[in-house]
Amino acid sequence: MEAATVPVFSEERRRVRPCVTAAEAVRRLRNVQDWQRDLGSILAILGNGFAVHRAIVFCQHEVAHQGFVQSIESLWLAPEMEGKVTQPTTINQTIVHSDALLEQLAAEMSQGKIFEGHTRNLEGFLRRDFEKQKIKSFLSVSIFAHGYLWGTLAVNDCVQERVWTDEEKAALEIIASSLGDAIEHSLSDEHISETIRSTMIQMSLDAIIAIDESGSIIEFNPAAERMLGFDRSEILGKDLLHTVVPHFYRKGYATGAQYMTGRGAPMIGHRMETLTQNKEGQVFPIELTATEIRIGDRRLFFGSMRDLREKHRAEEEINRQREKLHQNEKMAAMGSLLAGVSHELNNPLAVVVAQSTLLHEFASDQPTKIRAEKVRAAAERCGRIVKSFLGMVRLHPSAQTETDLSHVVRAALEVTAYGARTSGITVDTDFADDELTVMAEADHMVQVAANFLINSQHALVNRPGDRRITVRTFRNAEGMPGFSVEDNGPGIPEEIRHRIFESYFTTKPVGVGTGIGLSISKSIVDRHQGRISFTPVEPHGIRFVVEMPALSLPVKLGTKAKQRPNTLRHALIIDDEPDVAASLADIVELMGLKSRIVQSWTSMDETIGRYKPDIVFSDLRMPGVSGTAIFRELAENHPEIAKRFVLVTGDLVGAKAELEEFPVIRRPHILEKPFSTLDVRSVLAAINDQATAS
Structure with missing residues (x-):
């Protein structure tokens, strides 16, 4: 559109007309019976008086599945602009949420702020839309009715960028306020109540179905459509009994009205759980609230239904998780119990294994050796069973x-x-x-x-x-x-x-x-x-x-480990169980080491300085100080002795968390209870090899 083809109103006319225009528009609104019917002429008064090219009333209303929509209630266009500008755009909630300026504008208009300016200063959706409509300048004010933002009143200049005067703004606000009063006065209390009721039914998240005294469905809201799969148009007029009532509930009833009033447990006036059926024949649980109302000589029944499938699934999941937690707690308690039992049981088993081994070594007659071997084998089997139980629980x-x-x-x-x-x-x-x-x-x-x-x-x-x-x-x-x-x-x-x-x-x-x-x-x-x-x-x-995946390892045949000289001479045994300590001492002495036993750790200098051991055996669980604490102290002050430190424990599974706190290359050696001479020999060999290699 060329600017020269559109008339430009004189500045003198703009200065004198706004207040006169406002008075004329307000007087017209007061005298009309139906503001909607006369809105076009009122906008013509506004457009001519303000010397603009367009005057528009936008209204806000809610549309199903779209949220609030701003649409055109009425539009006046200057005769010179016919065919030269496009229609204003209807804006739905999706567009508003996608544009920061529109969101800000929506918030400000709800607060009654004026929206004015020039198109070239805008950005985003509004700039593109206004340029499409050939808008150069714009001025918009809010229309409030019943305390809520009802819509907006706007004027546009499609030729030049004009600065809106305070008088023009005030005049437009006066007209918008008068228009809001006319909207309020046109809505009677009965009309408002009916609108509220209709809106509540349409926007309810619960499915609402209404039937008459014959059982025919006369109302079926969008939530009911979503829940039950029927379109409103196809189910209106059909009987409730033969559509949404499960087939096994229909026996003995002729209509939906009989079903509502004649079930074994009356449904009217109660909140209850029952079953319904969707279009596909699927039966599922619902919460139903049924009400009966009378209009003249007619009886109507309203039912509000809430789908309970998700609630029941959530309850089942909560019950499963509660049972799972209960089982986990039982397993944890059993693990703690077995840890204590294994520690207490492995101590006497260690004595039995060690002493039966020594008896086998030193017995002078074959029958005694055989009996000692049977005792040792039985005790070792007990130890393996304890370890297996403990490993299964942990x-x-x-x-x-x-x-x-x-x-x-x-x-x-x-x-x-x-x-x-x-x-x-x-x-x-x-x-x-x-x-x-x-x-x-x-x-x-x-x-x-x-x-x-x-x-x-x-x-x-x-x-x-x-x-x-x-x-x-x-x-x-x-x-x-x-x-x-x-x-x-x-x-x-x-x-x-x-x-x-x-x-x-x-x-x-x-x-x-x-x-x-x-x-x-x-x-x-x-x-x-x-x-x-x-x-x-x-x-x-x-x-x-x-x-299980196979383990492929290279096999070296014909190789034999080089025998290293034994460098271990003195062993220190720290254990609060005298019998266990004595049994271990007997075994290490059988292997050529002298041993000393202490039942408690007093101080590092006193204990280590007095005995000067080549190897230290310490029980893991002892009153006062633990074996890992002793190991830490030695690692800090006597690192050479710490390399020849052996933790003795009957609960290796429970001790793994403590051992994993140490770096792999600095962890102590482990001797599990109950131990045999072979177990002790293996630990001594590993430490001796390590000592001679270093």
Whole structure:
């Protein structure tokens, strides 16, 4: 549009007209019966009086799925501008949220601030939109009705950038205020109430359905459409009973109205949980509040429904998490209990193993040697069982080491042997001839095998006839080491096989199983990059299989370690258990070392200075000071002796957190209770090799 083709109103006319224009517009608004019908002529008075090219009234209203929308209520356009400017743009909430200036403008207009200026000073959406409409200057004020922002009144100059005077601004505000009064006066109380009720129904987040006395649906709000899948247009006029009432509730009722008033538990005036049915026939739980109202001689029923599916899912998840927390707390408590029991039990076991070993060494007759060996073997077996139980309960990650799966399975059989024996279950074993070495956390793999064995025992307890468990270790066709546990029990029903590795899923009676054994087993095997599976066994039973990545190590044949001279002469033993200390002293003296025993650590200078040991054995758990504290003190003041320090413990699993605080190359040596002469000899050899090499 060329500026020369559009008339420019004189400055003199602008100076004298605003107040006269405002008075004329206000007088017109007071005299009209319907402000909407006369709004066009009022805008013409405003446009001519202000010498502008456009005068517009925008209104704000809510549209379903769009939020608040600013649309054109009425527009006046100067005759000279016909065909030369475009229509104002309808702006919805999405556009407002995408533009910072529009968001700021919306906030300021709701506060009654005037919006004025020149298009070239704008940015973003408004600048592009105003340039499209050929707007050069703009002035806009808010229209308030019933205390809320109803809309805006605006004037535009489409030819030049003009500076709006205070008189023009004041006049426009007077007209907007008068227009707001006219809007308020036109809405009767009855109209307002009806608008509020209609808005509440349409905007409610709960599904609202209204039926008449025949059961026909007469109202169906957008929330009901979303919940039940019906379009409002297709369900209005249909009977409630045959649309949203589940089929198993319909028996005995002819209409939806009879159903609402005649159910066993009256629904009118109560909040209750029940079931509904959507368009696809899916039945799901809802919370229903039903109300009856009378209009003249008519009875209407309103139902407000809230979908409870998400609530029920949340409650189920909370219950699952609560049960999981409860089980974890029980496992933690059991771990703490076993840690204490293992420490107390391993001390006397250490004495039994050590003394039976010495008796075997020094016995003069063969029968005594045989008896001593049986005592030692039984005590060592007790120690392995304690370690296996403790390792199964303590689930924090530990270092993976070279582990023979056949040893793993044997340890699991020792842990579970009593249950099988007392239940009359035969356990057959078939172990591979070669070593099945893998990198694994041995305690955790023992737990996997023990879980399979315990599950098989539970499955066979009430089974008549022959009850048998078969355990195998093998190397599969791919070269992967593995083991399997098979039983001839009832097996696993096909319909639940896909769930058996889920946490807390169990088919066992209450008090027999927690439902976490197989879930933990799967997580352990997955963490080792292994495979866990199960297959049915004919004619009945189940077989669980674990396969692990093979460990490939170069094998050097014909090599023999070079014998190093023994440089250890004096051993210091720190232990508050006299029998354990004495047994350890007997073993080290058997190996050529002189030993001294102290039952408590008083001070480093006194103890070390008095005995000058080549090697120090210290119990981990002692009253007053722990073995790790003694090690720290030696590492700081006597680093050479700290290199020949041995921690003696019956709870290695529980001590791992403390040991991992030290750098790997500075950790003390470990001697586990109960210890044999071979264990002590191995520790002495390692320290002697280290000392002579340095």
